Amino acid sequence: MAIVNHFSLIIRNFDLIIYDSYKIIDMKRTVFAAITLLLAITLQAQRLLVGEQSSGIKRVNNRMYNPDPAPVVSGDRLYVFTGHDLDTATYFRMPDWQVFSTTDMEHWTDHGIVLSTANFKWAKQGDNAWASQAIERNGKWYWYVAAEDTTKHLHGIGVAVADRPEGPWADPIGKPLIPGNWGFIDPTVFIDDDGQAWLFWGNNGCWYAKLNEDMISIDTSFAENGICGMRAMLDDEAQFGPKCLKMDYQLHKKVMKTGFEEAPWIYKIGDTYFLEYAAGGVPEHWAYSTAKSIHGPWHYEGRITDESPGSFTIHGGTIDFKGKSYLFYHDGIPSGGNGFRRTTAFREFQRMKDGRIPKIDIQEK
Numbered sequence: 304m305a306i307v308n309h310f311s312l313i314i315r316n317f318d319l320i321i322y323d324s325y326k327i328i329d330m331k332r333t334v335f336a337a338i339t340l341l342l343a344i345t346l347q348a349q350r351l352l353v354g355e356q357s358s359g360i361k362r363v364n365n366r367m368y369n370p371d372p373a374p375v376v377s378g379d380r381l382y383v384f385t386g387h388d389l390d391t392a393t394y395f396r397m398p399d400w401q402v403f404s405t406t407d408m409e410h411w412t413d414h415g416i417v418l419s420t421a422n423f424k425w426a427k428q429g430d431n432a433w434a435s436q437a438i439e440r441n442g443k444w445y446w447y448v449a450a451e452d453t454t455k456h457l458h459g460i461g462v463a464v465a466d467r468p469e470g471p472w473a474d475p476i477g478k479p480l481i482p483g484n485w486g487f488i489d490p491t492v493f494i495d496d497d498g499q500a501w502l503f504w505g506n507n508g509c510w511y512a513k514l515n516e517d518m519i520s521i522d523t524s525f526a527e528n529g530i531c532g533m534r535a536m537l538d539d540e541a542q543f544g545p546k547c548l549k550m551d552y553q554l555h556k557k558v559m560k561t562g563f564e565e566a567p568w569i570y571k572i573g574d575t576y577f578l579e580y581a582a583g584g585v586p587e588h589w590a591y592s593t594a595k596s597i598h599g600p601w602h603y604e605g606r607i608t609d610e611s612p613g614s615f616t617i618h619g620g621t622i623d624f625k626g627k628s629y630l631f632y633h634d635g636i637p638s639g640g641n642g643f644r645r646t647t648a649f650r651e652f653q654r655m656k657d658g659r660i661p662k663i664d665i666q667e668k
């Protein structure tokens with residue numbers, strides 16, 4: 304859609320200039336028109352390459368749909384790990400995961416599809432490759448993904464390891480790191496200042512586990528079999544926002560719940576933990592809570608965005624890179640509003656002094 308829009312803009316500019324040229328026979332105007340046309344084409348072609356939107360919303364790529372962005376900085380480069388909605392999807396049809404990177408937020412390298420369900424022999428093949436996040440530790444990369452655990456017929460969390468984001472990636476344990484269960488999707492990973500790595504995940508609930516230093520196993524002495532559920536906290540409006548009537552997919556009915564929906568995104572600034580998440584049920588908006596301990600209590604901070612244009616999901620996260628802050632998320636604008644054909648978008652914003660996040664406008668103007 305965006306490509307079509309960009310081309311129709313080029314054509315429109317072209318039309319206007321041709322129209323102008325007919326009106327004036329003056330040579331100077333014709334030359335001016337030709338230069339303007341050239342400039343317009345160059346500018347539009349440039350925009351097409353970097354996927355820039357007029358409103359300040361930018362895209363990493365227009366090659367194919369790339370939902371559930373998870374940005375991460377490594378040295379001079381920002382990587383974005385995403386999923387992949389098939390071009391023909393009318394429901395979630397997600398076979399694999401992709402990687403993109405940049406050094407200047409303008410020019411993006413498309414590393415392509417570098418991980419797929421074929422890398423996880425325990426996973427349903429060719430589909431249900433849902434949201435993910437990768438992190439670097441001691442020269443290795445660890446990519447946590449949601450995929451369907453075929454022994455449970457429910458999503459679980461897998462892990463793949465590589466020497467670099469471009470791969471090759473391999474499953475080092477040959478089984479789900481977190482076996483399938485209701486709501487076990489959307490992993491987010493974070494390494495605290497003391498070196499302890501934490502894995503959070505969840506839809507219709509939020510759970511977390513302590514990762515061992517190897518990053519491919521969890522500390523089973525923590526909580527119940529290594530997994531701590533945040534149920535009581537999630538029910539608290541002071542921690543996760545005002546209650547609203549939301550669908551509970553386990554109970555198959557609507558119940559009153561706080562805003563937390565799915566897609567946790569965990570990180571720390573100074574001594575404050577930030578937990579961003581998709582909120583409000585569908586259509587989702589992006590919101591966040593903060594805490595002074597990874598175990599909470601959390602303090603609901605409010606909305607970061609309103610609902611994502613053209614998509615009932617929004618999955619993303621904020622990241623700081625080269626002195627600037629960016630919000631990544633996905634929308635359905637390029638697909639013309641198909642919520643199963645989603646595209647990564649990002650825009651710059653300014654954090655407040657204490658790291659808190661202002662409300663960010665993601666509507667296309």
Ligand code: FUB
Binds near residue numbers: 386618
């Ligand atoms: O992309 C599949 C699912 O949709 C993700 O796991 C959720 O966060 C939502 O974006």
